[in-house]
Amino acid sequence: MFYNEINKVERGLFFQTGAAWSRLRKVMNKVMLADHGSINSFAPDIVNINSDVLRSWKEKCQVVDDRKWIIDDVKMELCKWSIESTGYMLFGDRMGCIPSETTPESDSRAQMLVENVANMFTETSRLQVIPVKLAHRLNLGVWKRFEQASSTMIQLANEYVEENMMKQRNLVKQNSIMRKLLGFGSLSEGEVSRSMVDLIIAAADTTSNSLQWMLYMIAKRQDVQLKILEEVIPLFNNPGDLEKIHEKAPYLRAFLREVSRLYPTAPFLARTLSKDIVLGGYLIPAGKPIVLSLFTTSRMSKYFEDPLAFKPERWLRNINKCPVGRDSAFASLPFGFGARSCIGRRAAELQMSLFIASFVREFDSSLAYDVDIKLNMILTPSRPIKLNLKAR
Numbered sequence: 001m002f003y004n005e006i007n008k009v010e011r012g013l014f015f016q017t018g019a020a021w022s023r024l025r026k027v028m029n030k031v032m033l034a035d036h037g038s039i040n041s042f043a044p045d046i047v048n049i050n051s052d053v054l055r056s057w058k059e060k061c062q063v064v065d066d067r068k069w070i071i072d073d074v075k076m077e078l079c080k081w082s083i084e085s086t087g088y089m090l091f092g093d094r095m096g097c098i099p100s101e102t103t104p105e106s107d108s109r110a111q112m113l114v115e116n117v118a119n120m121f122t123e124t125s126r127l128q129v130i131p132v133k134l135a136h137r138l139n140l141g142v143w144k145r146f147e148q149a150s151s152t153m154i155q156l157a158n159e160y161v162e163e164n165m166m167k168q169r170n171l172v173k174q175n176s177i178m179r180k181l182l183g184f185g186s187l188s189e190g191e192v193s194r195s196m197v198d199l200i201i202a203a204a205d206t207t208s209n210s211l212q213w214m215l216y217m218i219a220k221r222q223d224v225q226l227k228i229l230e231e232v233i234p235l236f237n238n239p240g241d242l243e244k245i246h247e248k249a250p251y252l253r254a255f256l257r258e259v260s261r262l263y264p265t266a267p268f269l270a271r272t273l274s275k276d277i278v279l280g281g282y283l284i285p286a287g288k289p290i291v292l293s294l295f296t297t298s299r300m301s302k303y304f305e306d307p308l309a310f311k312p313e314r315w316l317r318n319i320n321k322c323p324v325g326r327d328s329a330f331a332s333l334p335f336g337f338g339a340r341s342c343i344g345r346r347a348a349e350l351q352m353s354l355f356i357a358s359f360v361r362e363f364d365s366s367l368a369y370d371v372d373i374k375l376n377m378i379l380t381p382s383r384p385i386k387l388n389l390k391a392r
C-alpha cells in the first residue's frame with residue numbers, strides 16, 4: 001500500500017476498497033469463480049506445461065544415475081511453474097519461464113520476473129519487523145531492495161500485459177481470462193491491465209509455496225503417494241477427466257485440504273469492521289484491524305480429532321457422511337472466506353491438482369531431510385525442500 005502511495009502506482013483488486021473494488025470483483029467473480037467450465041478448460045494446456053517443467057528438472061537437476069535425480073530447492077522451480085501456468089490462464093499464451101518445444105531456452109525476461117517476484121516476497125517478510133514508513137525514511141537496505149524488486153516486477157508484468165492487450169486489440173482470439181474480462185465491456189482496458197499485473201504477482205508466491213508443502217508431504221508419505229498415483233493414472237487416458245480432476249480424484253482433493261490445514265500458506269486472515277460488534281462476549285470495535293490465526297484454529301483438537309496427524313481421509317465424505325463438521329471446515333480456510341476471499345482459488349486448485357497428478361505419474365519421490373515450519377507473513381519451510389526423484 002505504502003509503496004503504491006509514494007510511487008503513485010495504481011493497482012488491481014487486492015489493493016482496492018469500496019465501490020471501485022466491488023465493480024471489479026463482480027466481473028472477476030463471474031470469470032474466475034462462478035464459471036467452473038472456463039477455468040477447467042485450461043487443464044490440457046496446464047498438463048503440457050507440467051510435462052515441460054518435469055522434463056526440465058530431469059535435464060538440469062543433479063543426476064544420481066540415468067533414472068534418479070536430486071532437486072535441491074523445489075521452491076524456485078515451482079515459482080517459475082506458477083507464473084507460467086497463471087500467465088497461460090490470463091493471456092492464453094506461454095510466458096517463457098519454462099523451456100518448451102517452441103522455445104527451448106527459457107526467456108531471460110521471464111527469469112527476471114520470477115527472480116524479482118521472489119525477491120519482493122522475501123523483502124516483504126523482512127519488512128514485517130520494522131514499520132515500513134520508518135524503513136523508507138531511514139532508507140534502509142531492506143526498503144531499497146523491496147522497492148527495487150517491486151518496481152522491476154511491476155514493470156515486467158506490465159510489459160507482458162501490454163503485449164497481450166495488443167494481441168487482443170488485433171483480434172487474436174485466445175481462450176484467456178483477459179479476453180473474457182474485456183468481453184464483459186464494463187471494465188476499462190486500464191482496469192483489466194492493472195488486475196492482470198496483480199494476478200500474476202498474487203499467484204506466484206502463494207501457489208508455489210502451497211505446492212511445495214504438498215510435494216513435501218508426498219515425498220514424506222509413501223502410502224499417500226501411492227494412493228494418489230492409483231487414483232490419477234486412469235485420468236490421463238481421457239483428457240476430459242483431467243478437466244474434472246476435482247470430481248474424479250476425491251482422495252487428491254482431500255489431500256489438498258489436509259496439507260492446507262496443517263500448512264496454510266496464509267496463516268492469518270485480517271479484517272477491519274465497519275461497525276462495532278460483540279463476538280463471543282468480546283466487543284470488537286469498528287475500524288480496528290482484527291487478525292484471525294488460521295494456523296492456530298486448524299491445529300486445535302476442538303475442531304479436528306488428532307489435530308497434528310496428517311490424515312487426508314478426514315475430508316472424505318464417503319467414509320464419514322459429514323467429513324469434519326461445519327465448525328471444523330471454518331477452522332481451516334486456506335483461501336479465506338466471504339466477499340474478499342481468494343479470487344484465484346479455482347485456478348490455484350486446478351493447477352496444483354494437475355501438477356501433483358503429473359508429478360506422481362513421473363516420479364517416485366522421497367525427502368532428502370525433514371524440515372520444520374517458519375511462521376512469517378506466509379508459512380514457509382525452515383530450510384529448502386530437497387527431493388530425491390526416481391523415474392517410475
Ligand code: HEM
Nearest residue numbers: 014202203206207210266335336337340341342343344348
Ligand atoms: C494456493 C494458492 C493461494 C492461496 C493459499 C491464496 C490465499 C489467499 C487468501 C488467504 C486471500 C485473502 C482472503 C480473505 O481475506 O478472506 C487471498 C486473496 C486474493 N488472492 Fe489468493 N491465494 C492463492 C492463489 C491465488 C491465485 C492463483 C491468484 C490469482 C490468479 C490469487 C489472487 C488473489 C487476489 C487478487 C486476492 C484479493 C481478493 C480481493 O481482495 O478481493 N490468489 N488469497
